[in-house]
Amino acid sequence: MSLKLTILGCHSATPRTFAHPSSQFLEINNRFFLIDCGEGTQTLLRKHKIKFSKIKHIFISHLHGDHYFGLIGLISTFGLLNRQTEIHIFAPKGIEKIITLQLKLSKSWVKYPLIFHELDSKKSESIFEDDKVEVFTIPLKHRIYTNGFLFKEKTKERNLNIMEINKYPEIEICDYQNLKNGKDFTLKNGKIVKNEKITFDPPSILQYAYCSDTAYFENIIPLIENVDLLYHESTFLEDKKDLAKSTKHSTAKEAATIAQKSKVKKLLLGHYSSRYKDENLFLKEAQTVFSNTELSYEGKTIEILPA
Amino acid sequence: MSLKLTILGCHSATPRTFAHPSSQFLEINNRFFLIDCGEGTQTLLRKHKIKFSKIKHIFISHLHGDHYFGLIGLISTFGLLNRQTEIHIFAPKGIEKIITLQLKLSKSWVKYPLIFHELDSKKSESIFEDDKVEVFTIPLKHRIYTNGFLFKEKTKERNLNIMEINKYPEIEICDYQNLKNGKDFTLKNGKIVKNEKITFDPPSILQYAYCSDTAYFENIIPLIENVDLLYHESTFLEDKKDLAKSTKHSTAKEAATIAQKSKVKKLLLGHYSSRYKDENLFLKEAQTVFSNTELSYEGKTIEILPA
Numbered sequence: 001m002s003l004k005l006t007i008l009g010c011h012s013a014t015p016r017t018f019a020h021p022s023s024q025f026l027e028i029n030n031r032f033f034l035i036d037c038g039e040g041t042q043t044l045l046r047k048h049k050i051k052f053s054k055i056k057h058i059f060i061s062h063l064h065g066d067h068y069f070g071l072i073g074l075i076s077t078f079g080l081l082n083r084q085t086e087i088h089i090f091a092p093k094g095i096e097k098i099i100t101l102q103l104k105l106s107k108s109w110v111k112y113p114l115i116f117h118e119l120d121s122k123k124s125e126s127i128f129e130d131d132k133v134e135v136f137t138i139p140l141k142h143r144i145y146t147n148g149f150l151f152k153e154k155t156k157e158r159n160l161n162i163m164e165i166n167k168y169p170e171i172e173i174c175d176y177q178n179l180k181n182g183k184d185f186t187l188k189n190g191k192i193v194k195n196e197k198i199t200f201d202p203p204s205i206l207q208y209a210y211c212s213d214t215a216y217f218e219n220i221i222p223l224i225e226n227v228d229l230l231y232h233e234s235t236f237l238e239d240k241k242d243l244a245k246s247t248k249h250s251t252a253k254e255a256a257t258i259a260q261k262s263k264v265k266k267l268l269l270g271h272y273s274s275r276y277k278d279e280n281l282f283l284k285e286a287q288t289v290f291s292n293t294e295l296s297y298e299g300k301t302i303e304i305l306p307a
Numbered sequence: 308m309s310l311k312l313t314i315l316g317c318h319s320a321t322p323r324t325f326a327h328p329s330s331q332f333l334e335i336n337n338r339f340f341l342i343d344c345g346e347g348t349q350t351l352l353r354k355h356k357i358k359f360s361k362i363k364h365i366f367i368s369h370l371h372g373d374h375y376f377g378l379i380g381l382i383s384t385f386g387l388l389n390r391q392t393e394i395h396i397f398a399p400k401g402i403e404k405i406i407t408l409q410l411k412l413s414k415s416w417v418k419y420p421l422i423f424h425e426l427d428s429k430k431s432e433s434i435f436e437d438d439k440v441e442v443f444t445i446p447l448k449h450r451i452y453t454n455g456f457l458f459k460e461k462t463k464e465r466n467l468n469i470m471e472i473n474k475y476p477e478i479e480i481c482d483y484q485n486l487k488n489g490k491d492f493t494l495k496n497g498k499i500v501k502n503e504k505i506t507f508d509p510p511s512i513l514q515y516a517y518c519s520d521t522a523y524f525e526n527i528i529p530l531i532e533n534v535d536l537l538y539h540e541s542t543f544l545e546d547k548k549d550l551a552k553s554t555k556h557s558t559a560k561e562a563a564t565i566a567q568k569s570k571v572k573k574l575l576l577g578h579y580s581s582r583y584k585d586e587n588l589f590l591k592e593a594q595t596v597f598s599n600t601e602l603s604y605e606g607k608t609i610e611i612l613p614a
C-alpha cells in the first residue's frame with residue numbers, strides 16, 4: 001500500500017540523447033500504470049528494468065508527439081515478445097485509428113487483446129476502476145484536447161472496534177460489513193449507535209495527480225486538492241511567461257501556485273523546455289511559492305507511504 | 308565525388324539501449340539521403356552530429372516498425388525547428404495516410420512542403436534523379452511489400468582529348484558537348500572519327516545498394532552487380548536457416564552468396580537478430596563465402612573513393 005513513481009522522460013518537444021519526452025511508470029496499491037509514452041519509452045523501460053509484463057494499462061494525456069510517439073513501438077514490441085495478456089489504452093479519440101492503421105499496413109496484427117478506451121469528455125470522469133484503484137481524468141487547458149489523470153487508491157473499509165461492538169450483543173457478525181462500510185447501527189429500541197463509536201478510521205488513501213500539458217488552469221484545483229503527489233508541467237520559467245501563455249504551457253511559478261492552492265503534499269516539476277540548460281532554475285522559481293517541490297529527471301523514483 | 312555511409316541503427320525488431328533499429332545516412336556525389344528511420348533515429352542523428360538540414364530525401368524500405376517508427380517524430384521535429392525547405396518521402400503506399408493522420412490529430416501540420424512519393428511497383432524503377440545521382444528501387448522478397456534502393460552516381464561526361472581533337476580543325480567548340488556525351492564526329496568527307504579516339508573515359512561512378520529486409524533472393528543480382536558497396540541484411544546465422552526462410556530474412560552466408568554472385572566490391576552486414584550476443588559470428592560466417600565483408604555497428608562510417 002504505497003505509491004512509487006518512476007520518471008522515464010520529463011522533457012518537452014523533441015527527444016535528445018539525455019533528454020527524453022514524457023513517460024512515467026506508476027505503481028499504486030499494487031497496480032501498475034504507464035503514463036504517456038514519448039518516442040524511446042520502450043528503451044527507457046528496459047534501461048530502468050521495468051518489466052514489460054507489468055504494464056496492462058497505458059494512459060495518454062494528448063496526441064502531441066512527445067507524449068505518444070513511442071506507443072506504436074511499444075505495442076509492436078509486446079507483439080514480437082508473444083504477449084498474451086491484454087493491454088488497455090486510455091487516450092484521446094483518434095488513437096485507435098492511428099495504431100490500427102499502422103498495425104494493418106505492417107500486416108503485424110498483435111495476438112493479445114488490444115483494447116482502446118477513447119476519451120472525448122470535457123468533464124472529469126472515472127475511466128478505470130478495480131478493487132484497488134480508481135483513475136479519473138483531469139481536463140486540462142492546452143492547444144489540443146488534453147487530460148491529466150488522478151490515480152486514487154480506493155476508499156478502504158473502516159476497521160471494527162471489537163471492544164466497543166461487544167457492548168452491543170444485538171450486533172452480529174453478519175452486520176460487520178455494513179459497519180466496515182460506515183453505516184450506523186439501529187438497536188431494537190430505536191436508538192442509533194453511531195458508526196464512529198464502533199469503528200476506527202480506515203488507513204489513509206494515497207493519490208497521485210499527473211497534469212501535463214497545461215496552461216495555468218485553476219479549474220483543476222478541486223480535482224487535485226490534497227493529493228500526496230502532483231506532477232505539474234513547468235515548460236518555462238517566468239522569463240517566458242508570454243510564451244507559456246501563447247503555447248498554453250505553464251511556468252514553474254504557476255505550477256507551484258497550483259500546488260499551493262490545491263494544498264498538495266508534494267510537487268514534482270517536469271516537461272522542461274530545452275532552451276534552459278540549468279534545471280535548478282525551475283526548482284528555485286517554484287520554491288519561492290511552494291517549498292516541497294522536487295525536480296523530475298530520468299530514472300528518478302519517488303516513493304510515498306500512507307500516513 | 309566520394310561515397311560516405313554512416314550507420315545509425317543496424318539491429319532488427321525492437322530498439323534497446325545499445326541496439327537501434329535500421330537507419331543509415333548516405334552522402335553520395337554531394338547529395339544526402341536518409342535510408343530507413345527506426346524509432347530513435349532523430350536522437351542518433353544528433354548524437355552522430357549529422358545536421359538535420361542536410362536531409363531532404365528519406366527512403367523507407369517497408370512498413371515494418373523497425374524501419375519507420377522514427378519517421379513521424381523526425382517530421383514533427385523538423386516542424387518544431389521551423390524548417391522551411393521541403394522533404395521528400397519515398398516509401399510504400401500507406402505512408403502518407405499514417406503521417407498525415409498523426410499530424411492532423413495533433414493539429415501540428417508542418418509548415419515546410421512534405422512531399423510523399425508512394426511506391427507500389429513490383430519492378431525496379433527510377434524514383435529520384437537529379438544532375439548528380441539517380442536512385443532505383445530494388446524489389447525484395449519479404450513478408451510485406453519491400454524495396455531496397457540503389458544509389459548511383461550519374462554517368463559522368465567523357466573528358467576531351469584536346470591534343471587529338473586539334474588534329475581535326477573541323478571540330479569546333481560548339482561540338483564539344485556532343486563529344487563529352489560520347490558521340491562520334493562525322494567529317495565533311497563522310498569519314499567518322501570514333502569518340503574514343505578524341506575523348507578519355509569519364510571518372511568511374513560509385514554505386515551503393517541497400518537491401519533490407521529480404522529473404523535470399525537471386526532476382527536482385529542483375530540490379531546490384533558490381534556495386535561498390537552492398538548492405539545486405541543478415542538477421543540470422545545458418546543455424547537458424549529455417550527461421551530465416553519462414554520469416555523471409557537472410558543468413559550471413561546467404562548475404563555473402565548474393566555479394567559473391569553479384570560481384571560487388573564490398574559487403575556490409577546488418578539487421579542482426581538480438582538472439583546473437585557475438586556479432587563477429589556473422590562476419591566469420593559471411594567471410595567463408597565473401598572475404599571483403601564488414602560488420603555494421605552504430606556510428607560506423609565507410610568512405611569509398613572512385614577508382
